[in-house]
Amino acid sequence: MAWDFQTDPEFQEKLDWIQDFCEREVGPLGHIFPHAVRSPDPKVRELVRTLQQEVKDQGLWALFLDEELGGPGLGQLKLGLMNEILGRYPAAPQLFGAAAPDTGNMEMLAAYGTEEQKERWLTPLLNQEMFSAYSMTEPQGGSDPNLFKTTAVKDGDEWVINGEKWFTSAGRVADILFVMCTNGMYVVPRETPGVEIMPKPRNHNHIIYNDVRVPADHLLGPEDGAKVLAQRRLGGGRIHHAMRTIAQCTLAFDMMCERALSRESHGAIIAEHQMVQQKIAESYAKLKMLRLYVLETAWKIDQTSTQEARTDIAAVKFTMARVLREISFDALHIHGSLGTTDLTPLQDMYAAAPTMGLADGADEVHKATVARRLLKEYRPHEGYFPTEFIPYKREEAWKKFEHHFAADPGLRESAEAYRKYVEKRR
Numbered sequence: 291m292a293w294d295f296q297t298d299p300e301f302q303e304k305l306d307w308i309q310d311f312c313e314r315e316v317g318p319l320g321h322i323f324p325h326a327v328r329s330p331d332p333k334v335r336e337l338v339r340t341l342q343q344e345v346k347d348q349g350l351w352a353l354f355l356d357e358e359l360g361g362p363g364l365g366q367l368k369l370g371l372m373n374e375i376l377g378r379y380p381a382a383p384q385l386f387g388a389a390a391p392d393t394g395n396m397e398m399l400a401a402y403g404t405e406e407q408k409e410r411w412l413t414p415l416l417n418q419e420m421f422s423a424y425s426m427t428e429p430q431g432g433s434d435p436n437l438f439k440t441t442a443v444k445d446g447d448e449w450v451i452n453g454e455k456w457f458t459s460a461g462r463v464a465d466i467l468f469v470m471c472t473n474g475m476y477v478v479p480r481e482t483p484g485v486e487i488m489p490k491p492r493n494h495n496h497i498i499y500n501d502v503r504v505p506a507d508h509l510l511g512p513e514d515g516a517k518v519l520a521q522r523r524l525g526g527g528r529i530h531h532a533m534r535t536i537a538q539c540t541l542a543f544d545m546m547c548e549r550a551l552s553r554e555s556h557g558a559i560i561a562e563h564q565m566v567q568q569k570i571a572e573s574y575a576k577l578k579m580l581r582l583y584v585l586e587t588a589w590k591i592d593q594t595s596t597q598e599a600r601t602d603i604a605a606v607k608f609t610m611a612r613v614l615r616e617i618s619f620d621a622l623h624i625h626g627s628l629g630t631t632d633l634t635p636l637q638d639m640y641a642a643a644p645t646m647g648l649a650d651g652a653d654e655v656h657k658a659t660v661a662r663r664l665l666k667e668y669r670p671h672e673g674y675f676p677t678e679f680i681p682y683k684r685e686e687a688w689k690k691f692e693h694h695f696a697a698d699p700g701l702r703e704s705a706e707a708y709r710k711y712v713e714k715r716r
């Protein structure tokens with residue numbers, strides 16, 4: 291029977307290398323040059339290239355693509371375990387060629403791009419010679435794609451795009467923008483005339499697309515295929531994101547325990563106070579539950595498909611934001627006043643929780659999807675009472691036992707006596 295929670299030793303060696311490399315190189319780099327990969331400084335870029343070469347030499351560069359998309363096809367479970375390590379170091383995903391939003395955009399290109407489009411955009415994105423952004427949300431509505439208005443109109447050999455997008459992460463510094471229109475997904479070079487980036491918000495950009503002309507071959511996938519392509523971006527990506535969130539929760543948990551053992555109050559170290567112990571015990575259980583759930587979902591994707599695992603992917607998506615919020619809050623609280631400052635990562639971690647509940651779609655929308663999909667497996671009961679109504683169950687059981695009773699009247703007497711005893715006790 292296959293039911294195993296161990297990592298095979300060969301892959302564990304890779305994970306150990308990643309852990310060591312991140313601790314040794316990536317962590318310190320992130321404290322000195324937080325955005326090293328995008329730095330215009332040639333010296334910093336050289337530093338980054340050297341580290342990335344080490345990753346490539348280990349065969350660990352940009353491993354997120356499935357085999358049929360030209361990647362190594364590692365599978366979501368292994369990618370999940372890798373991301374659990376990377377998630378502790380903000381700079382790590384980019385140093386391993388596996389940072390959003392590029393990964394999702396590359397997945398769309400790999401799955402739907404023509405050979406020519408792949409050569410033009412996928413290869414440079416994989417090599418980080420180019421960066422991308424994803425323009426889907428609009429100012430008038432994000433959760434409901436039926437409210438989106440941005441459209442592309444064919445004019446000779448060109449598409450003309452008009453519309454307005456909101457919260458395009460890193461749009462300002464992207465080379466190409468993947469623009470979701472009501473009639474397809476388009477690749478728009480950021481410097482195309484008519485692309486106007488508003489000064490605010492600074493990191494998640496408000497972009498006006500005003501008569502933006504792109505050649506006909508900048509349509510990615512089929513016309514009217516935007517929603518299908520948008521789904522494609524998110525499957526495995528959500529698992530990686532969840533495992534990186536688990537890394538953050540683990541960091542908060544480690545900090546919580548260390549601090550609880552290091553401070554005193556009212557005659558005891560604070561770890562000896564029961565309310566502190568409750569926070570530690572509950573955080574541990576939440577972390578374990580989330581981790582097992584995410585890994586099981588990754589395993590399910592590997593056994594079936596992202597489509598088959600959709601309910602669990604959506605459930606993971608809203609659960610991770612809650613667990614991060616609760617564990618980072620408790621860790622912050624146990625750190626007292628220090629926890630409220632920016633001298634530890636806890637404040638940022640706690641602030642990230644509501645953000646996480648919105649990025650990739652509001653949690654409420656995912657909860658509604660999960661409930662709708664689960665309810666499809668059920669039917670309403672007939673009559674006034676539910677299937678598990680105990681008198682119904684008892685009646686069925688009596689019928690089932692009738693032949694035993696017929697064969698052995700003594701057994702019937704025992705059953706009758708027990709029934710009377712139970713009825714008397716009610």
Ligand SMILES: Cc1cc2nc3c(=O)[nH]c(=O)nc-3n(C[C@H](O)[C@H](O)[C@H](O)COP(=O)(O)OP(=O)(O)OC[C@H]3O[C@@H](n4cnc5c(N)ncnc54)[C@H](O)[C@@H]3O)c2cc1C
Nearest residue numbers: 424425426427431432433457458459648649650651652654
């Ligand atoms: C950090 C971050 C990065 C992002 N990056 C990108 C990006 O790169 N590209 C991009 O296109 N977008 C991006 N987004 C936008 C994200 O996709 C949207 O925020 C999300 O889809 C929600 O849309 P909205 O913000 O317009 O909220 P709204 O749709 O206005 O929803 C607001 C609130 O209304 C409630 N609500 C909405 N619908 C329902 C419902 N059906 N049932 C119950 N309650 C509901 C929920 O409480 C929800 O939080 C990013 C968002 C964040 C926070």
